Amino acid sequence: MYSNYYDKEPVMMIGLGSYDKEVTLKSSLGRTFTVRIDGKKVVLNDSDDKNDQVYLIDNDDDENFYMEVPDIEIGKGFHWSRKENQRFKGGFLFRIIDNKLLLINMIPIELYLQSVISSEMNGDCPLELLKAHAVISRSWALRQIDKIPYLGTPYVSDCEISTWYDSGVHKYFDVCADDHCQRYQGITRAINPNVKKAVKATCGEVLMYNDEICDARFSKCCGGATELFENCWQDKHFNYLEKIDDFSENFTPDLTVEENAVKFIKSSPEAYCNTDGKKILSKILNSYDSEYSDFYRWKVFYTFEELSEIVKEKSGEDYGLITDLTPLSRGTSGRIYRLKITGEKKTKIVGKELEIRRLLSKSHLYSSAFTVEKSEKGFTLYGAGWGHGVGLCQIGAAVMAENGKKYKEILAHYYKGANLQKIYVGNKK
Numbered sequence: 177m178y179s180n181y182y183d184k185e186p187v188m189m190i191g192l193g194s195y196d197k198e199v200t201l202k203s204s205l206g207r208t209f210t211v212r213i214d215g216k217k218v219v220l221n222d223s224d225d226k227n228d229q230v231y232l233i234d235n236d237d238d239e240n241f242y243m244e245v246p247d248i249e250i251g252k253g254f255h256w257s258r259k260e261n262q263r264f265k266g267g268f269l270f271r272i273i274d275n276k277l278l279l280i281n282m283i284p285i286e287l288y289l290q291s292v293i294s295s296e297m298n299g300d301c302p303l304e305l306l307k308a309h310a311v312i313s314r315s316w317a318l319r320q321i322d323k324i325p326y327l328g329t330p331y332v333s334d335c336e337i338s339t340w341y342d343s344g345v346h347k348y349f350d351v352c353a354d355d356h357c358q359r360y361q362g363i364t365r366a367i368n369p370n371v372k373k374a375v376k377a378t379c380g381e382v383l384m385y386n387d388e389i390c391d392a393r394f395s396k397c398c399g400g401a402t403e404l405f406e407n408c409w410q411d412k413h414f415n416y417l418e419k420i421d422d423f424s425e426n427f428t429p430d431l432t433v434e435e436n437a438v439k440f441i442k443s444s445p446e447a448y449c450n451t452d453g454k455k456i457l458s459k460i461l462n463s464y465d466s467e468y469s470d471f472y473r474w475k476v477f478y479t480f481e482e483l484s485e486i487v488k489e490k491s492g493e494d495y496g497l498i499t500d501l502t503p504l505s506r507g508t509s510g511r512i513y514r515l516k517i518t519g520e521k522k523t524k525i526v527g528k529e530l531e532i533r534r535l536l537s538k539s540h541l542y543s544s545a546f547t548v549e550k551s552e553k554g555f556t557l558y559g560a561g562w563g564h565g566v567g568l569c570q571i572g573a574a575v576m577a578e579n580g581k582k583y584k585e586i587l588a589h590y591y592k593g594a595n596l597q598k599i600y601v602g603n604k605k
Contacts, residue, residue, distance in 0.1 A: 185380075185602045186321055188288045190360055191349040192264070193248055194276040201232070201268065202244045209243075211270045213277055218270050232268040242363055243268060245279065248353065264362030273348060280349045281362070286602045288360065289313055289375050290367050295359035297570065299368020302577035305570075306374035308586040311596065312392035312568055313358055315382040319389050320350045320357070336525040338514070340409045379602040383587065383594040385416045390594050393417065397471040398509060398569035399545050399561025400440065400447040401428045402590070407507035408529050408564045416594040419508035422447045422572045431510035434503060438547045441510055441560045444473055448572035449561075471562045471571060474542050479554040483536070487517065490535045491526075495519025501536075501548045501555060509565040511545040529564055567591065 198212030209232055212219050217226035234241055242263045249259050266283030292313050293299075293306055330339035341356065351357035383390035391414060393405065402420040406413050421427045423446060429436040444450060450472045478486070484498045496519040504525060505514035514527045517535070526532055529544040536557070546559035568590040576586050584596060 183600075185600055186285045186318065187282055188285050188317060188321070188351065189269075189349040190281045190283070190288065191346060191352045192245060192279045192281050193353070194273070194278050195247075196276060199246065199277060199279065204240065204242045204244075204263075211277065213272060213275075216272060218272060218277070228271070230270040232270075234266050241265070245362075248361075260361075260364065262362050262364040271348065278348060281353075284602075285314065285317060286375055286379060288317065290371055291362055291365070292317075292358045292360050293371045293375065294365045294367050295361040297574075299365075299371045301370075301574055303370055303374055304581065304583040304586065305574045305577035306370055307378050307583035308568065308573055308577070309394075309570075310375045310378045311381050311383060311583070311587060312394055312591075314378070314380075315390050315392040316358065316394075317351060318382060319391050320346075322389070335523070336527075337531065338527045339531050340528050341530055342409050376602075378583075380598045380600040381596055382599055383416070383591055384597045384599075385414070385594045389599075390414070390416055390591060392591060392594075393564070393567035394570060395561070395563025395565050395567070396569075397449045397562040397571045398422050398565040399472060399543060399559075400445060400450065401431060401509040401565075402567065402569065403507045403509040403511050403529075403565035405566055407511065407513045408566055416591045417567055418592055420590055420592070422449055422569055431508060432506050434506065437503075437506050437510040437545075441473075441545060441547050442558050447472070448575045449569050451571065451575055471542070472560065474559045476537075476541070476546075476557045476559065477554060478557075483555060484519065486538055487519075487535050490537075493524070494521055495524070496521030500550070503548070507565075509545055510560060511543060511565055513544065515544075 198210055200208055200210045202208050210221055211230050214226055217228065218230045219226055220230045232243070242265050244261055244263050246261050247259045248262045264281050265287060266281055269280040269282060271278050289310055293309050297306065297309060331337070332339070346352060353360040383392050391405070400422055402422065404413070404419065405417045428440060431437045431440055480497055480499070484495060487498060488494050495517060498517060498519045500518035502516040502518065503512045504516055506512055511529050512532055513529050514525055515532050516523065516525050526535060532544045533541040542559055543561040543563060543565060545561050545565065546557040549556045549558070573586050573590065576589065587594070587596065
């Protein structure tokens, strides 16, 4: 039924980053290409030609050919933020946007997925997890190409802000290369043979629901239960993104109830993603994710003064000395999506989950599933999970695969009622 959804394998347009004046790319053949802004035009090397855009194409005759791009920012705004020189295949488009040189990489989606899976996960993790991840990453990416719109706009007033950060902000390309969308680092990370095998084995396969490609979200660690889409982004409900208890047998209580959420977060119940086994985690996590280990449960302490300064810096508003943090609304995973921040000068309700995480940390809190304890010295936040918690839990899925579950079983666990369909045949190269 879906074999003609696409006539051929789609090509992704990925925003790699912007540069103030110029950037120099180095090819694997030893050539350099300097692209710069000249007035309102783009110029390549020392050419007299000035154009609205410049396009560089990969050398299709050499499968090992690549371009090295400098100063790619990864983990922007998060605790692992850094800049790297990275290597990419495909074509490169340069345009002037907002007085900066925007660099866009164009590459067939199946090659894009090889990089995404290698960037998101350690290629040595179980093959069935890699297959599951290839399907959900493909599904999510194709929705971005289709630009399927959602209803709903952020709400801002003097006393409340409810906002979110989604891929719809990308006007000139399909997705960005960072965690805001999906990690894509070209061939900078070695493409593990297992990753190639997983992508090839699932080529063209996506999750479908009611004849529409699923918005197959995923996060690092759900913390024991998954969250609803509408509690993190637009007010849109997806039946295939219902709450999932990440347990083999036990079930979580109603975590929208404050008392239940506090008890759940401050305990460490059995769950697929409740693992600190270094052997398993070393197979799952790439180098910079493995710098951290407290994914399932974590704790952060702030003095009143420290938190007040962080919130002032991140919000641009002076709350004065912050005296209380009060959860008002929690989602199905216990994640807070409406939090009242009480200060001596200002009180405001903030949401949704990522805005809360952004305001309460110099980078980002691991998640908004936390409970607050106030002492004479400050606030202690006890938290659960890493990320928004919607859809597939990467660590939980890895443990399922390690325990012998097949990729179709993993997908069925996290995306209830969704169907696996092959919607195109990939290129044979």
